[in-house]
Amino acid sequence: MTQRKTQRTTQRVVLRGGRIVDSRGESAGDVAIENGVVTEVGERLSGGDVVDASGCVVAPGFVDLHAHLREPGKEEAETIETGSRAGAKGGFTALVAMPNTDPPQDSVAVVDFVREQGKRAGLVEVVPSGCITLGRKGEALAPMAELAAAGVRIFTDDGNGVQDELLMRRAMEYGKGLGVTLAQHCEVATLTKGAVMNECSCCTTLGLPGWPSIAEELMVFRDIELARLTGVRVHFLHLSTARSVELVRAAKRDGLPVTAEVTPHHLSLDETRLASFDTVYKVNPPLRSPRDIAALRAGVLDGTIDALATDHAPHPRREKELSLDQAPPGMLGLETALGVALGVLEVDLAHLVRIMSINPARIAGISDRHGRDIEPGAPANIVVFDPLAEWQVEPATLASKSRNTPFIGMTLRGQVRHTLFAGGRSPFSVRDGEAQA
């Protein structure tokens, strides 16, 4: 290991001339940061390291509720360090690490390891989720109280849905006592065996096994009703269908404590992509129909969907170069999330910041330090992005260890200039588009 500089910065940074966007809306002003804390917001601030932010949005750093960082177990695809770098480049200051590692995040030791690796990388806060069931097998509860005591605020078996109704009820009841959130990967497994793409007219012609919408919707419905019964907070991961959005909308109307996320790829790419037989488009849940995409976008607009989450799922080249039935599902998301979201969502910047920072920070239980208004005393977890700058997604410039993104070659609008991370060794985790570690 090379000796890293451990000296904490005492330098003052001034972000000059940006458009500050947070929960209060938009305002103009400079932001001064010292020792990882916002110290001043005002006009013509000076002194220290002055960074030009004119034309840029200065906002609370993005929070990803759904990142597969692959460590421990699949370091060939991603490590916590490379995933952190990809996240920082995407403007994220916190990543909720999904638990389908090997070993899975069902013990305090693994959860602590993931968090510590995050600190070692020092580019974003890595927030470990915990498994609902031991080994994500859906058979027995994971030690949720121990995990909660170790700081876990969000539990999920992501990659799998918890199939057993009784076990899910128990997890919810138990989680209620701990004050934590249960996040569900909604997929009734018997309905999706061998599935490769959305069940639709397109899959009829391609002869690919279909993943029917109802496999998601049945579990969304079940968990809404279980939330009604138990009163626990339930978060729905990567919703993909129109009917799921309707179910969540109705549940919110009933005042139930449910939240939902959608991925950039489910908002932007449809099922017909599979006609290329390129495994980069194989993802779980699958890319859906244009009608579903429209409903997901509407769900974001009216607030039914609270958060944009990437489901960043790196896979090594050799695994994506298998046949469609054997290749693992998933695609990268961290570095392209902002550009894709700006391209497909007709939301104002304040709404964008709500779904990429404020709401996910609240759902992850980290809103004391992320997604906060930019005001004196707030931790300096901040993203500075140019909402108009165009850039082309090129494999060589990706920080992720993997390359399985469908957006390669595309031109995206909206580019992260700087990311400031309060927990880092320097104020910047990304400066001028370059990761700082």
Place this chain on the structure above:
Amino acid sequence: MMKHLRSIDELGHDGLVRLLDLTHHMVEVNRRPVPKVPALRGRTVVSLFFEDSTRTRLSFETAAKRLSADTMTFSVSTSSVNKGESLRDTVETISDMGIDAFVVRHKSTGVPWQISEWTNASVVNAGDGWHQHPTQALVDCFTVREALGKERFDGLTLTIVGDIMHSRVARSNIAAFSMLGARVVLVAPPTLLPPDMSHWPVEVSYRLDDVLERTDILYMLRLQSERMSQGHVPNLREYAETYGLDSARAAKLPLHAVLMHPGPMNRGVEMLIDPSLLSNSLIHKQVANGVAVRMAVLFDLLAGESSVANLAQAST
């Protein structure tokens, strides 16, 4: 001339007719005392079979040999394929040996397209998942063309019976027979039909007895016994009762109607009578035409500038 043969849609109407016309020349070659021509001398054709097959593979290899191509076989039963092995590595390694065409069969849809991204060689789809089996459709169209003496199938009704959902033969034939003007009727229980056929040029019936009288070409598909354990049908006996071809059903067919099956047949399931007792069975002709069709395909892909006239030249 085409680069690949991966699906009937990709081939298109003109390509389909061209290959069917070319097949007539190959039938003529096959009738010679020495059924061999030097058209593809120096070319190498590799059979890349990730799924078991005897008939299709032998048919392709025989076709390649009759055109004087060199052949290699890479045969992997799916179970023995190391899942860690990249498909791309396999293809690139063989490609490096300097080959001209891959004949590919795989249990997953799309593999022939993936392979054509990784090689400069031509790719022939010998069956990918439930998706396409274009040479089988060529065989079937050619067989009907010969039997009925018609180049177009306008006014004819093709009835395909059985496991449409899992059938690449059905998907290829729906495309090919429609292109040639036939009306296509699919007959199966809803559990063996794909989820949404609204965009297919087909009519769907759940009752075989309702469509037999207006059927000109009856195409029976093989029902695999594993469909029972997956809940597609309760049991094979019930399937045979409802969708099997027995003598009563055969008697309902118009006298001129022909019977086809892609093989291998499940006697006692979809086929309750001995088709060899039916005068209008084309099942043996389908097999017999397999080699000529595949010769036409390989010739079209690999013969380059050499014309059909070169087929007159005998092998030495």
